[in-house]
Amino acid sequence: MATTPTCIPSPQPSPHKRTLSLSTAKKFKLTAQLELIDNRCHSTSPKSLSGEGAPEGEGNPKELRTKFVGEVDLLESKEPLLQEIKCCFVLFPIQYPEMYKKAEASFWTAKEMDLSKDLHDWNNHTNDNKCHFISHVFTSFAASDSIINESLVDK
Known part of the structure; x- marks a missing residue:
């Protein structure tokens, strides 16, 4: 009988990154431990905050999109594109299609020439x-x- 391997936690932040201060954590409401996707072993995107379990004041998608514009002081291990997902065995593991489309649009392709x-x-x-x-x-x-x-x- 095969057992499901346990998930390994996310990598620790790099030593060269400065840590979040308590005032920064309160400013961005990061005082609670963030739930990491790879700890849940799901190959799909996390559930949106606009559902029933959404915290107060964070259900508006327009507000969420403008929340992190400009310089964001996130730890390297918390950046969504850098998080390793160990239970995602698909050919194209794209969890954030909007971020993928923006990154893809920043490069020239042969079709555009x-x-x-x-x-x-x-x-x-x-x-x-x-x-x-x-x-x-x-x-x-x-x-x-x-x-x-x-x-x-x-x-």
Whole structure:
């Protein structure tokens, strides 16, 4: 008979992070121990606060979204994207879809790059001097990039 492994608690905060003072804890209502997701061994998002068990004054989603705008003084072990979930065995363990979409939107993807008009512009809108200059600039970038790659492979 197989037994379910017990959950390991979340990692401790890094020593370089400053700890929350008592006044900061009262300001953000963090005096009680926060319930960690990985201690419950669930692979789904935590229940929202707008239900029946919501604390007073925290049921409004607009208020919650504006609560942590700007600099947030959270411990590293309490940041939602850095919490390790040991019981989540799925291909894409996305618990916070809004945060994931914002992080994904901050990077360029290949779909956003429209390179279809580049060849037309290269052939029709540049003269021989510009083509020669741009080709040499690209050549120098490619050469320096290959030198860096060779030094990285050697190490």
